[in-house]
Amino acid sequence: MPELPEVEVVRRGLDRHLVGSRIDAVTVFDPRALKRHPGSAADFADRLSGSTVLAAVRRGKFMWCPLDSGDALVVHLGMSGQIRVLGDDSPKHERIRLALSNRPPVAFHDQRLFGSLALDVTAPTADGLPAGFGSESIELPSQVAHIARDILDPAFDDEVLIRRLRKRTVAVKNAMLNQELVSGIGNIYADEALWAARIHFATPADHIQPAAYRELLAAVRAVMQGALTVGGTSFDSLYVNVNGESGYFDVSLNAYGQTGRPCPRCGTAIIREPWQNRSSHFCPRCQRRKR
DNA sequence: CTCGTGGCCTGATCGC
DNA sequence: TGCGATCAGGCCACGA
Numbered sequence: 001m002p003e004l005p006e007v008e009v010v011r012r013g014l015d016r017h018l019v020g021s022r023i024d025a026v027t028v029f030d031p032r033a034l035k036r037h038p039g040s041a042a043d044f045a046d047r048l049s050g051s052t053v054l055a056a057v058r059r060g061k062f063m064w065c066p067l068d069s070g071d072a073l074v075v076h077l078g079m080s081g082q083i084r085v086l087g088d089d090s091p092k093h094e095r096i097r098l099a100l101s102n103r104p105p106v107a108f109h110d111q112r113l114f115g116s117l118a119l120d121v122t123a124p125t126a127d128g129l130p131a132g133f134g135s136e137s138i139e140l141p142s143q144v145a146h147i148a149r150d151i152l153d154p155a156f157d158d159e160v161l162i163r164r165l166r167k168r169t170v171a172v173k174n175a176m177l178n179q180e181l182v183s184g185i186g187n188i189y190a191d192e193a194l195w196a197a198r199i200h201f202a203t204p205a206d207h208i209q210p211a212a213y214r215e216l217l218a219a220v221r222a223v224m225q226g227a228l229t230v231g232g233t234s235f236d237s238l239y240v241n242v243n244g245e246s247g248y249f250d251v252s253l254n255a256y257g258q259t260g261r262p263c264p265r266c267g268t269a270i271i272r273e274p275w276q277n278r279s280s281h282f283c284p285r286c287q288r289r290k291r
Numbered sequence: 292c293t294c295g296t297g298g299c300c301t302g303a304t305c306g307c
Numbered sequence: 308t309g310c311g312a313t314c315a316g317g318c319c320a321c322g323a
Binding site for chain 3: 296298302304
């Protein structure tokens with residue numbers, strides 16, 4: 001499951017293997033991989049064919065490639081999506097293939113079909129600032145307009161987010177996963193950041209003080225930037241990340257998936273608790289529930 | 292506007 | 308050996 005740092009590495013892969021190329025042919029093997037595309041598979045293929053890719057941009061876990069046609073090719077990996085440069089291995093889950101004018105084909109693989117490709121119109125950002133990471137363009141695909149900037153975005157404002165969080169009555173973890181407040185945080189990093197800031201996941205968002213939020217955001221940023229540094233260095237030599245083989249960063253986790261293992265801070269066994277069709281991992285001693 | 296629930300998906304794993 | 312249940316979770320539609 002790609003977290004934001006992995007998605008950023010895939011964006012770099014798109015930048016390297018797609019930008020500057022013309023898409024000569026589009027093959028849709030499974031139209032379910034177009035669930036975010038507003039039209040039919042034929043519409044997708046027809047409109048995309050002949051377009052030249054101008055850039056690769058990312059906001060949270062959404063990526064998009066502005067095209068010379070004026071539209072954008074939107075890419076979301078979901079849980080299991082991958083972009084591969086040669087679609088020859090594991091053809092079982094290849095959903096869409098793009099044949100390029102001057103390079104090998106690029107394939108979208110996705111076992112579980114939570115990801116998708118789409119063609120979308122764009123509009124300028126409301127604040128007039130660059131729409132995402134990877135380009136100075138202020139043009140944003142319409143289906144990404146409601147997605148908040150992510151925490152690594154230069155235009156991201158911590159204090160604005162904290163003010164909004166302090167008005168929410170939902171559990172803090174719920175607020176952290178709300179894409180309209182802050183994007184790019186998944187279940188794993190939410191648990192890790194809450195552990196680092198010693199906050200119980202069910203604490204109402206409006207019960208948490210600004211100073212604690214600053215610590216929480218710093219924790220999210222630290223774990224993401226750490227992963228990005230690791231992934232960024234291993235990327236250049238072999239483009240494993242575009243080939244989807246690995247590479248996914250061996251970040252040492254303190255809470256997520258550590259059920260029963262000692263908390264690295266106090267030694268108490270980490271607990272896993274079902275929560276909203278997901279799991280929350282936390283230290284029952286460091287992260288006390290408050291009311 | 293805010294919040295809570297369930298659906299979309301496939302494959303690995305587990306108990307019987 | 309097979310079969311059904313459960314789990315994994317990013318994002319969104321929908322109803323309250």
